[in-house]
Amino acid sequence: AHCLQYLSCYLSFDVVESHWIEMQSALLGTSKVTANGTVSSDHTVDDILRIHDEFLQRTIDASLLTSTHLLASLMKLLKTCALFAEQITQFMKTTGIVEENMDLAAERQTAVQANLNVGVVSKDKRSLHQSLTRLREETVSLTLRQSYRVDREVSSPAYQQMIHQFGEVFTTDLADFMTHLNSHTATGVMANLGVRLDYNGFVAASIAARSTPTAARMR
DSSP states (O other): OHHHHHHHHIIIIIIIIHHHHHHHHHHHTTOEEOTTSOEEOSOOHHHHHHHHHHHHHHHHHHTTOSOHHHHHHHHHHHHHHHHHHHHHHHHHHHHTHHHHHHHHHHHHHHHHHHHOOTTOOHHHHHHHHHHHHHHHHHHHHHHHHHHHHHHHHHTSHHHHHHHHHHHHHHHHHHHHHHHHHHHHOSSHHHHHHHHHHTTTSHHHHHHHHHHHHHHHHHO
């Protein structure tokens, strides 16, 4: 989750927004307000086109789109994340938890709407209270059953194997991406991306673990 969240944050703010602000500053840097209140600029059309082209090129470079190997490793990593999300979605469907919660919420809404009328008498209020109390008890009971069901499923060998396999594949893909990223640049916003993604040293440890067997075989 941290990996995808920071990649999105990096592309949105560190790359696109920051470069956009730089382009605006370059375009408005020599602007002047005339006596009649209009804004004039010393930039020619060629200057504006050049500044815009520089903005596009810097944005494309920092977005990892100009390195074939770096982009390929990133797409592989994102594909692994997408497959994992799909597997978890399928898992949640098999538990039926989402459908059960939606049905219970619809029943609760129906009970409330049936009693939200102008001039509700005390009897109707008592009926609403009884309905909501019953639904609250059903919610507690349903939560306990769902917790037991999920605990049983996540403890199954098939689920444990799936999580283990995805964990290994994700760690390998992330380490591969970071290796390409670190070899691609050592400065600028892309270097900042590498530092943020490895904020707790997990990726560095994964890379070291991958390289250790290789080094041992070479000896």
